[in-house]
Amino acid sequence: MAYELYYWDGLQGRGEFVRLALEEAQAPYVDIARGSEDDGQGQSAMMALMGSKTEPFIPFAPPFLKDGDLTVPQTANILLYLGPKLGLAPDGDLRYVVHGLQLTIADMVTEAHDTHHPIASGQYYEEQKDAAKARASDFLAHRLPKFMGYFERVLAQNPRGDRHLVGATLTYADLSMFQLIEGLRYAFPRATARFASHYPRLAALRDAVAARPNVAGYLASDRRLPFNETGIFRHYPELDTRAH
Amino acid sequence: MAYELYYWDGLQGRGEFVRLALEEAQAPYVDIARGSEDDGQGQSAMMALMGSKTEPFIPFAPPFLKDGDLTVPQTANILLYLGPKLGLAPDGDLRYVVHGLQLTIADMVTEAHDTHHPIASGQYYEEQKDAAKARASDFLAHRLPKFMGYFERVLAQNPRGDRHLVGATLTYADLSMFQLIEGLRYAFPRATARFASHYPRLAALRDAVAARPNVAGYLASDRRLPFNETGIFRHYPELDTRAH
Numbered sequence: 001m002a003y004e005l006y007y008w009d010g011l012q013g014r015g016e017f018v019r020l021a022l023e024e025a026q027a028p029y030v031d032i033a034r035g036s037e038d039d040g041q042g043q044s045a046m047m048a049l050m051g052s053k054t055e056p057f058i059p060f061a062p063p064f065l066k067d068g069d070l071t072v073p074q075t076a077n078i079l080l081y082l083g084p085k086l087g088l089a090p091d092g093d094l095r096y097v098v099h100g101l102q103l104t105i106a107d108m109v110t111e112a113h114d115t116h117h118p119i120a121s122g123q124y125y126e127e128q129k130d131a132a133k134a135r136a137s138d139f140l141a142h143r144l145p146k147f148m149g150y151f152e153r154v155l156a157q158n159p160r161g162d163r164h165l166v167g168a169t170l171t172y173a174d175l176s177m178f179q180l181i182e183g184l185r186y187a188f189p190r191a192t193a194r195f196a197s198h199y200p201r202l203a204a205l206r207d208a209v210a211a212r213p214n215v216a217g218y219l220a221s222d223r224r225l226p227f228n229e230t231g232i233f234r235h236y237p238e239l240d241t242r243a244h
Numbered sequence: 245m246a247y248e249l250y251y252w253d254g255l256q257g258r259g260e261f262v263r264l265a266l267e268e269a270q271a272p273y274v275d276i277a278r279g280s281e282d283d284g285q286g287q288s289a290m291m292a293l294m295g296s297k298t299e300p301f302i303p304f305a306p307p308f309l310k311d312g313d314l315t316v317p318q319t320a321n322i323l324l325y326l327g328p329k330l331g332l333a334p335d336g337d338l339r340y341v342v343h344g345l346q347l348t349i350a351d352m353v354t355e356a357h358d359t360h361h362p363i364a365s366g367q368y369y370e371e372q373k374d375a376a377k378a379r380a381s382d383f384l385a386h387r388l389p390k391f392m393g394y395f396e397r398v399l400a401q402n403p404r405g406d407r408h409l410v411g412a413t414l415t416y417a418d419l420s421m422f423q424l425i426e427g428l429r430y431a432f433p434r435a436t437a438r439f440a441s442h443y444p445r446l447a448a449l450r451d452a453v454a455a456r457p458n459v460a461g462y463l464a465s466d467r468r469l470p471f472n473e474t475g476i477f478r479h480y481p482e483l484d485t486r487a488h
Contacts (some may be wrong), residue, residue: 053401140362166301
């Protein structure tokens, strides 16, 4: 049975981290909120499940995954669940290493989001533009180098080589790292202009993921929505101020 | 062998979610950063491990847990790892339900932190006070009711009864929910004055956790540091403006 992925239509958002894993593994899945209401899908089906008064296990927010009767919420948790099934997670205790990296990626994704919404996620960017400039400036000056310096070290210190974050084969964390780098380069082209010289191993990982046939096929398909200013990674030139 | 918990001394912080699980289960553990440098412990031991150029699996930030050779980073990941070992997680796929709730608790913890640090985690609160007032106001008006309304629904819709978030027995998510509620009540006593009438099931869960003998013993011990203004949950009266 196909996995059912629930996430907002119209943007990549956090759903994209799950999509990349499903697409790399060529796993059958239905992107419910992008489906037709005639098929019992669409955004209203997602909202109905979230608002249900009878479901035993309700999610706080998209994305969430349905696999039969099980509903798995939270991006990193979905990848934890799917990893072994899709061949994208190591056996044994190394899975906690991969998951720890995924949660650190998730922390950086939240901080990237908060560069344009530092005050109120329910208000427009334009209503919090001054605070956004201050937060984006701090993010680019301090947080981005701290996170990316860390991830570069993880690659450098991987005892199995620097081609993957953990072990000698692809994991879902590698796929998510690709997406994080893509998003940051979309949002902050000026500030990340020298990304590859600062973080050569991460840049090589990004290129290697992009070149994988299933990923490349997905990126060229119409299932891959373009980045846009309703997603997590938004390009507002006034926030992209500092080359470093 | 005792678990080794690594977290900043002097505050509860994110380490407290791990401590509560270890204390409830009466598991042997060493709080490394609170130990003596004469024993190879203390904060310098924690920093050395984080800055190591040779460790294969380095954490981005505290808390992290060492269990023999394995280093497990990220609060929710540590609880995922410890849960089955401490008898604080269900078997089978329900563990993904518990973990999903833990990650949603973690999201709210981050938002609670950002009420006093909305612009730059590396700067003082006093340097971002105006933005903090705006963010705290939005948090109390919108985010706290959204999160807590959700968690109350989770209890109400638990098919095994409303005494636990998942299943019919205590999990680490119940312990973390206690800590989250305690923290919010410390930080925002005015805004949460009517917490128990708005969220009766959550209030009952908080009370039940506090009354557990091992938790009560821990809370009365000197291992439980008091909340203070270096932690995640900080009481700044000027941010605690809105009763709801």
